[in-house]
Amino acid sequence: MTAPVPPPVVAVSGLARSYGATRALDGVTLEVRPGEIAGLIGANGAGKSTLIKVLSGAVRPSAGTITLDGRPFAPAGPLDAQAAGVQTVHQNIDDGVVFGATVAENLTLDSIARRGGRWFSTPARIRAEAGAVAEAAGLALPLDAPVETLPAGARQQIVIARALARRARLLILDEPTSTLSAAEADALARKVRRAAASGVAVLYVSHRLAEIESLCDRVIVLRDGRVRRVFTAPLRRAAIVEAMLGEFAAPVAPVDAAAPADRAGRRTVGAAVLTAAGVRAAPGGTPFDLDLREGEVLGVTGLLGSGKTGLLQQLGGARPLVSGEMRLCGAPYRPAHPRAAIAAGVAYAAEERSAQAIVPGWSVRAHVTLPTLRAHSRAGLLSRRSETAAARRVSARFGVKGPGAEAPIETLSGGNQQKVVVGRWLEAAPRVLLLDEPFRGVDVGARADIGRVVREAGTMAVVVASSDPQEIVEVADRVLVLHEGSPAGELRAAEATPERLAALMSGGAA
Amino acid sequence: MTATGTAGTDRARHGTASAGARAAATAYRYGLPALLVAMVAIFSILRPAFGTYANALIVLQSVSVVGVVALGVTVSMTTGGFDLSAGACVGAVVMVTALAMVRFNLTGGTAIVAGLLTGLLVAGVNVLLTVVARVPDLVATLGTMFLFQGLALILTGGQSVAAGMTVDGAPAPGRYTEGFAWLGGGSIGTVPVPVAVFALLALAVYVLLHRSRWGRALYAIGGNAEAARLAGIRVARYRALAYVVSGLCAAVAGIMLSARLGRGDVGAGDPYLLQSVAAALIGYAVLGANRPNAPGTVVGALFIGVMINGMTMLNAPYYAQTFVQGALLVGALVVSYTLTPGRRAAGPGR
Ligand SMILES: Nc1ncnc2c1ncn2[C@@H]1O[C@H](COP(=O)(O)OP(=O)(O)OP(=O)(O)O)[C@@H](O)[C@H]1O
Ligand SMILES: [Mg+2]
Numbered sequence: 047m048t049a050p051v052p053p054p055v056v057a058v059s060g061l062a063r064s065y066g067a068t069r070a071l072d073g074v075t076l077e078v079r080p081g082e083i084a085g086l087i088g089a090n091g092a093g094k095s096t097l098i099k100v101l102s103g104a105v106r107p108s109a110g111t112i113t114l115d116g117r118p119f120a121p122a123g124p125l126d127a128q129a130a131g132v133q134t135v136h137q138n139i140d141d142g143v144v145f146g147a148t149v150a151e152n153l154t155l156d157s158i159a160r161r162g163g164r165w166f167s168t169p170a171r172i173r174a175e176a177g178a179v180a181e182a183a184g185l186a187l188p189l190d191a192p193v194e195t196l197p198a199g200a201r202q203q204i205v206i207a208r209a210l211a212r213r214a215r216l217l218i219l220d221e222p223t224s225t226l227s228a229a230e231a232d233a234l235a236r237k238v239r240r241a242a243a244s245g246v247a248v249l250y251v252s253h254r255l256a257e258i259e260s261l262c263d264r265v266i267v268l269r270d271g272r273v274r275r276v277f278t279a280p281l282r283r284a285a286i287v288e289a290m291l292g293e294f295a296a297p298v299a300p301v302d303a304a305a306p307a308d309r310a311g312r313r314t315v316g317a318a319v320l321t322a323a324g325v326r327a328a329p330g331g332t333p334f335d336l337d338l339r340e341g342e343v344l345g346v347t348g349l350l351g352s353g354k355t356g357l358l359q360q361l362g363g364a365r366p367l368v369s370g371e372m373r374l375c376g377a378p379y380r381p382a383h384p385r386a387a388i389a390a391g392v393a394y395a396a397e398e399r400s401a402q403a404i405v406p407g408w409s410v411r412a413h414v415t416l417p418t419l420r421a422h423s424r425a426g427l428l429s430r431r432s433e434t435a436a437a438r439r440v441s442a443r444f445g446v447k448g449p450g451a452e453a454p455i456e457t458l459s460g461g462n463q464q465k466v467v468v469g470r471w472l473e474a475a476p477r478v479l480l481l482d483e484p485f486r487g488v489d490v491g492a493r494a495d496i497g498r499v500v501r502e503a504g505t506m507a508v509v510v511a512s513s514d515p516q517e518i519v520e521v522a523d524r525v526l527v528l529h530e531g532s533p534a535g536e537l538r539a540a541e542a543t544p545e546r547l548a549a550l551m552s553g554g555a556a
Numbered sequence: 557m558t559a560t561g562t563a564g565t566d567r568a569r570h571g572t573a574s575a576g577a578r579a580a581a582t583a584y585r586y587g588l589p590a591l592l593v594a595m596v597a598i599f600s601i602l603r604p605a606f607g608t609y610a611n612a613l614i615v616l617q618s619v620s621v622v623g624v625v626a627l628g629v630t631v632s633m634t635t636g637g638f639d640l641s642a643g644a645c646v647g648a649v650v651m652v653t654a655l656a657m658v659r660f661n662l663t664g665g666t667a668i669v670a671g672l673l674t675g676l677l678v679a680g681v682n683v684l685l686t687v688v689a690r691v692p693d694l695v696a697t698l699g700t701m702f703l704f705q706g707l708a709l710i711l712t713g714g715q716s717v718a719a720g721m722t723v724d725g726a727p728a729p730g731r732y733t734e735g736f737a738w739l740g741g742g743s744i745g746t747v748p749v750p751v752a753v754f755a756l757l758a759l760a761v762y763v764l765l766h767r768s769r770w771g772r773a774l775y776a777i778g779g780n781a782e783a784a785r786l787a788g789i790r791v792a793r794y795r796a797l798a799y800v801v802s803g804l805c806a807a808v809a810g811i812m813l814s815a816r817l818g819r820g821d822v823g824a825g826d827p828y829l830l831q832s833v834a835a836a837l838i839g840y841a842v843l844g845a846n847r848p849n850a851p852g853t854v855v856g857a858l859f860i861g862v863m864i865n866g867m868t869m870l871n872a873p874y875y876a877q878t879f880v881q882g883a884l885l886v887g888a889l890v891v892s893y894t895l896t897p898g899r900r901a902a903g904p905g906r
Contacts, residue, residue, distance in 0.1 A: 364786055385788040396786045403786070405779035407846070416776060417787040419769035426768045 053116060054079050055247035056101070056132075056216050061110030062271075063096055065457065068449055070096040071107070072271035078216065078247040083238060085262035086251045089290055089489040090461030091447040093271040094251050095137050098220050101249075102134035103127035115215060128156075131215030135205050135222050137251075137460045137487070140400045142205040143193050150176035150189040152204050156212060183207035184233060198225040198398045199350045199513075210237060217241055218249045221460070223257060224486045227349045227513030228548055235261055253461070253489050255283050256516065291491045316340030319507040320379070320392070320478050324370030325360065327353030328531030333369055336526070338478060338507040343500055345522025345542075346511040348551050352528040354511040355397050358480045361509070362394025363387030375477070388417060391477035395468045395484060397511075403467040404455060411437040411451040414470040421473075440469040444495055461488040468496060479508045485517050497521045515547035529553050585844040592859050599866035606869050613748055619861030620754035621646075621809045621816075626832035626839075626853045627761045628805025632798045633836060633848040634765060634774040636781070637686065637693040639802040641700035642832055644708075645678040647825025649810025651708040654717035654820025657736065661729040664736030668811055675807025678704055682799040687792045701829070709822065717820030732818050740815025750812045757805065762850040764801075774798060775847065831860055834885040860884070 054077035063071040070093045078084045088094050099105040101112065103121030112119045114130055121127035127134070136142055143152050150169075153176040176189050185203055193201060202225045209217065219238070223231040238261065242248050252258055258265060258281070265277040267289040275289040321337040331353060338344055346354050359365040361372070363381025372379045374390055381387035384394060396402035405413065414437040415422050422432045437451035444465040448458040455463055468484045481500070485493050497520055500508050512518050518525055525542045527534045527550040535550045600607030625642050632639035649671040656667040678700060685696035715721070719731035742749045765771035773794050776784035785791050806828075813824060838859055839845075839852025863884060864877055872880070 383788075383790060384786050385790055388788040394786065396783075401780075401782060403780075403783050405776055405783055408776075408779060412772070416772070416784070416789075419772055423769040426770060427763070428767060428769050428772060 052080050054113075055115060056119075056249075057113045058097075058101070059111050061097065061100060061107050061112070063100060063105065063107050066449060069271045071100070071110075073110070074268070074271065074273055076266050076273055076276075078249055080245045080247050081242050082264065083242050083248040083250055083262050085258040085265040086249055086268060087253070087255075087258060087265060087286065087290060088268035089447075090465070090487075090492055091459040092268040092290075094268055095220055095459060096271075097268070098134060098136070098218050098249070098251070101127070101216070101218060102132055102136070104136075128212065131213060132218065133209040133212045133214040133216070134218040135202075135209045135220060137220040137224075138400060139198065139202045139205050139225070142208075143201050145192075145194045147193060148189065149187050149191050149193055149196065149204060152193045153179045153189075153208060156208060179207055179211050183210060183237070194401075197350060197355075198401075199227065199230065202226060203230065206234060206237075210241065214241065214246045216247045216249065220251045221253065221487055222250075223252060223254060225483075227551075228515070229349060229552065231257065253487065253493070254514070254516075255286065255490065258286075259283065287490055290489070316342075316505060320361070320372065320374050322361070322370060322372040325357070325372070326368045326370070326531070327357040327528050327533070329368050331368075331531030332533065334533045338509065340505040340507055341503070343508045343510060343521055343523050345518035345525040346509060346528065347513060347515055347518045347525060347547055348528035348534070349513060351530075352551070353531040354513070354528055355482055356531070357528070358394060358482050358509060358511050361387075361478070362392055362480045364394055364396070388474060388476075391475075392480065393417070393471040393474045393476035393478070394480040395471045395482060397482035397486075399460075399464055399467055399486070404463065406456070407454055409452050410441070410446070410448070410455050410458065410466055413455050413466055414440050414451075414473065417470060418473050436470075436473050440466060440473065443472070443499065444469040445492060461492060464488050465492055465496070469499075472499065477506060479503070479506055481508065481510045483512055484510060485512060485514070493517070493520075513551075515542075515544040515551065518542070518547060519544055527551055581844070584841060588838060588842050588859065589855055592855060592862065595859075595862050595866065599862070599869065603866075603869045606866060611865070611869075613746070613751065615858075615861050615865045616751045616754075617748045618865065619857050620748075620750035621813050622828060622831045622835060622860060623754045623854060623857035624750075624757055624805050624809040624812070625828045626835035626857050627757055627850065628802035628809075629832045630836045630839065630848045630850060630853045631761060631765065631774070631805070632802040634771070634778050635795050635798045636778040637795060637798055638697060639682065639799060639806075640694060640697040640829065640833075641678055641682060641704060642802060642806045643825045643827070643829025644701040644704040645675055645803055645806035645825070646810040646813060646828045647823060648678065648704045648708045649674045649807045650814040650817070650824045651712055651717060651820045651822075653736070653811055653814040654732075655711060657732050658717050658719055658721065658728045658730050658820070659723060664733035667733075667736055668739075671811045671814070672804065672807045675803040675805075675810070676800065677803075678806070679796075679800045679803030682803070683796040686799070687795050705826075712820065712822070714822065716822050719819070732815070737815050737818060740812055740817070750816070753808065753812060757808065758850060758854050761801075761805075761853075765850050770794070770797070778847070831881070832857075834881065835860055837885065 057077040059075045061071050061074040074097055086094050096105065100107045103124045103126050114132065119130065121130065144155065150173045154172050157175065173189055180187060180189065185207055187196065187200055193204065202222065206222055222234060226234065238248055238250065250262060263279055265281055265286060266273055267275045267286060269290060269292055277286060316339055318337045318339050323335050324333040325336060326333050346357060348354050360367050363384045363386050367380060374392065379390060381390065387394065411433050415433045419428065422428055422436065434451055440446065441451065446462050446465050448462050455466060458466065464487050468481060471479060484496055488496065500510065500521055510518065510521050519542055523539050525537045525547060527547060529551060534553065537546065605611060625646060629639050629642050652674045653667040653671045656662045656670045657664065681700050681703065682697055685691045685699065686693050719728065721728045739749055744752055765774065773784065773789045776787065776789055777791050777794055781791055809828065810825065814820065817824060835856035836848055836853045838856035839849060840847060842852035842855045845852055860881065863880065867877060867880060
């Protein structure tokens with residue numbers, strides 16, 4: 047005997063949407079039931095965000111139908127969808143916050159934008175209302191700070207808190223945890239479960255399969271704009287990955303297969319490239335020494351605000367050294383500007399894609415060559431040919447999928463944008479490559495690609511910062527754990543398990 | 557902007573390219589050049605004298621001063637700056653060159669050097685204010701504008717500078733040299749010198765902005781300054797460079813204007829700020845560039861020049877011209893911002 051199946055909250059049938067020659071959605075049919083958490087997964091560019099934009103009224107489909115609670119649903123715009131109870135957290139969080147406004151104003155944006163909302167409001171009232179929203183969401187954020195001064199993770203939490211504060215029938219989360227570390231991600235998972243328990247249907251996109259496995263009742267796999275498979279719990283990761291990547295599943299295997307221990311054994315670690323003495327991750331932190339050897343991958347992990355970015359930015363010349371001194375291949379190294387670091391052979395791929403890497407409207411090619419313009423010019427004049435070749439190299443090496451090198455980068459899916467802005471740094475042929483959250487939003491296949499390139503980088507020394515211990519364990523030979531701006535431990539790959547790292551990250555003992 | 561309405565999705569909507577959207581995009585790309593051609597045609601029909609080679613040269617000559625200033629303003633806008641002091645710089649350079657030759661009896665060459673140095677001085681003040689003191693560009697260059705307008709007046713005691721003027725009871729010793737005057741009224745073959753200078757500078761700015769890596773860096777800063785910095789671009793230097801180019805362009809324009817006027821008129825540079833800003837802003841829309849760009853600015857300057865010249869030939873009263881220019885600018889801005897295929901309004905670091 048089976049329990050009666052409740053009618054779906056949302057049912058999508060034959061949904062299609064093209065961009066020029068790209069069929070982002072090619073006849074998608076799926077449904078989500080009340081109380082269900084449905085995982086939506088797929089490789090970069092599979093069409094997940096496009097589907098979500100259609101459901102949330104931001105993009106109109108070219109074919110297909112949507113029903114919401116049994117009634118036809120064709121939202122005229124995002125506000126329309128919100129009013130109907132479809133609450134969405136988009137992948138690009140900076141589209142969801144208003145720069146120049148405070149945290150409090152951003153938290154209460156909906157009551158400001160709503161038709162029939164109060165037309166007059168005082169800062170005190172906004173603050174009180176924002177305080178209530180923040181408390182309900184369990185956020186401890188400075189309400190009066192301008193939102194752009196907050197790290198991406200905090201902005202992400204604001205956007206999520208706002209979506210959760212609204213009355214929802216369908217809650218859509220597009221990679222909500224890509225900027226969060228484990229603790230915040232767990233808190234979010236609890237909230238999502240609570241929402242589902244109250245009968246809300248949840249559509250949840252993530253590239254973190256562990257998260258999908260623990261959270262979702264059902265997993266819908268999208269590939270090339272179509273639903274390829276639907277899995278129900280209990281979920282098997284290998285099958286999911288295969289359905290996601292299709293024939294490209296093969297390259298992923300080595301990552302899981304290569305135990306960290308053999309990897310460490312295989313690698314020949316060479317001479318010291320970068321040595322730092324008495325440096326600090328953050329102004330108040332404990333000073334420590336660091337040395338990076340040829341061919342080595344150092345993982346740096348820690349919670350949000352633990353000083354990972356601070357450390358990498360100091361190494362890469364993006365912010366002044368707090369204390370201590372550094373040597374690069376024996377010579378004193380004190381970069382006053384990223385330019386000096388790049389010239390010395392140290393490349394820093396920044397953490398926040400849209401704020402720190404994307405130039406709006408620019409092509410993929412121009413993004414690829416921005417750090418290496420000198421190499422693509424003669425007597426100051428740029429060579430289009432050389433630039434295009436570089437864009438092709440990066441795209442091929444990291445499997446960038448999209449409308450081509452001349453297309454504006456915004457027309458690539460989030461993960462493909464990430465591959466471009468991370469991959470371009472290899473064009474600088476650095477001696478030291480500093481990658482700050484390089485896996486943000488990239489699919490498992492691309493994660494393996496980036497990991498492989500990093501590990502096969504010859505004599506280059508690589509530092510990878512990530513708040514996800516799993517990612518760190520996958521790529522690093524050695525792991526430095528930071529806690530509140532001070533080193534909390536250093537582990538060799540053989541000793542580093544995600545569990546031990548997680549314990550150190552939160553200030554406990556390994 | 558609403559919470560979820562994203563510029564990215566606006567772009568996406570245009571991606572559907574419905575017939576209407578496509579028409580709008582085409583109008584946006586080619587509208588202004590087409591309008592320019594149409595204007596020339598209409599004026600030529602109404603006043604056959606308009607369509608002659610001689611008149612074309614006159615139009616071009618009057619355009620060249622505005623155009624050269626506008627090219628500089630264009631460069632200043634690429635980094636997200638805005639040089640409001642360009643007109644004042646033109647005025648100051650007119651005064652300085654006139655003073656150099658008339659009051660101090662110096663050579664034309666010295667006057668040119670003095671003019672260029674004045675341009676660099678204006679640029680230096682702008683750089684100090686915006687790059688070093690971090691005053692917002694608009695306010696800073698507005699301040700510089702007042703400073704140099706005032707300085708030009710102080711230098712000459714509020715008087716125009718012309719040959720034969722009396723200084724402390726005695727007539728001024730010098731006058732405009734012939735060589736200097738050639739810069740305003742002479743010609744190379746049949747091409748007036750200012751037109752040749754304008755053409756050369758337009759080409760130079762085009763190469764700088766659209767072909768060189770320095771131009772790429774300037775635009776990167778205007779698009780996302782933090783991304784540019786992290787990619788290894790020395791933002792402060794390039795912002796300074798932009799103002800230096802702008803100051804030098806204004807100085808060249810001032811020298812040409814001074815040579816054409818043959819005297820240092822009080823307020824000679826005043827009309828050039830608005831006209832050049834208008835030219836540069838109109839240029840945004842040309843060929844769908846959607847940003848300050850050299851060819852667009854040339855079209856914008858021609859647009860304004862043709863308009864003014866045509867109206868004059870149609871005997872439109874001079875006092876109506878400002879209004880017409882204003883209407884033109886507003887119209888061009890509507891084209892730029894309404895027909896624009898989805899563009900991010902603002903972002904961090906802009
Ligand atoms: N505005 C656009 N113009 C042109 N092509 C677009 C546009 N937006 C998306 N695409 C294309 O549609 C396809 C699907 O993109 P989408 O963003 O939905 O992928 P995704 O599954 O969300 O990927 P990711 O995991 O990287 O976020 C991609 O090939 C992308 O290049
Ligand atoms: Mg996406």
